[in-house]
Amino acid sequence: xxxxxxxxxxxxxxxxxxxxxxxxxxxxxxxxxxxxxxxxxxxxxxxxxxxxxxxxxxxxxxxxxxxxxxxxxxxxxxxxxxxxxxxxxxxxxxxxxxxxxxxxxxxxxxxxxxxxxxxxxxxxxxxxxxxxxxxxxxxxxxxxxxxxxxxx
Numbered sequence: 001x002x003x004x005x006x007x008x009x010x011x012x013x014x015x016x017x018x019x020x021x022x023x024x025x026x027x028x029x030x031x032x033x034x035x036x037x038x039x040x041x042x043x044x045x046x047x048x049x050x051x052x053x054x055x056x057x058x059x060x061x062x063x064x065x066x067x068x069x070x071x072x073x074x075x076x077x078x079x080x081x082x083x084x085x086x087x088x089x090x091x092x093x094x095x096x097x098x099x100x101x102x103x104x105x106x107x108x109x110x111x112x113x114x115x116x117x118x119x120x121x122x123x124x125x126x127x128x129x130x131x132x133x134x135x136x137x138x139x140x141x142x143x144x145x146x147x148x149x150x151x152x
Contacts, residue, residue, distance in 0.1 A: 006033050008131060014040035014111055015120040016058055016065075023124035028135035030054075036127060040111035042100075054134070056142060058123060060112035063151050065123050068142030070130065077144025086146075114151040123149070 006029045010020045016038035024036075033053040037043075043059035043066075054072040057079065058065065071078045087093045100107065126147070130140035141147055 006030055008033070009035045010038060011035060012038035014038070015115055015117055016040055016060075016123060019117070019120035019124040020058070020127060023121065023128050024131060028132060030131075030135050034131065034134065039108075040115055041109060042104075042107035056127065056130075058127060060115050060151065061148075062112055063114040064148050065115070065119065065151055066146050066148050067123065067127060067130075068146045069144050070134070070140050070142040072143075075144075079146075082146050112151060116151065119151040 008024055008028070008030060010017055010024065017040075020036055020038055035053060035055045037055065037057045039057075039059040041059065042061055043057055052073050054070060056068055056070045058067050060066070069077050069079060069082050087097065090096060126141075126149075130142050133140045
């Protein structure tokens, strides 16, 4: 595998992406690389990795930040399955889905008003810890399941 595929890449703009870039720098060398996609707004459809490398999406849901799940191709725990499990666990899933569908574009376009620079740096520290666990062969907290935290 070439060196570029072993790199940590951060995609996105805004508070989360900038904090991740600042905190992670070049990041450690990873066996299969890692692409972190950061959005200050809601991420209704996390991007699918097409290059075979692991991916991690970080976004907000109003007053919450969602990290992951870390998805490694060929390993159970993809973002699509995590969203399905989350929907099935809610007794009000149909009502929530209707609200999200109705406001989908606005939620994705607008950054969370609760996301602060301090919260973004805290998220970057959590992601950084997971990246270092991944690099050392450990199991990151976001492997196979998303991690959520309040922005306050």
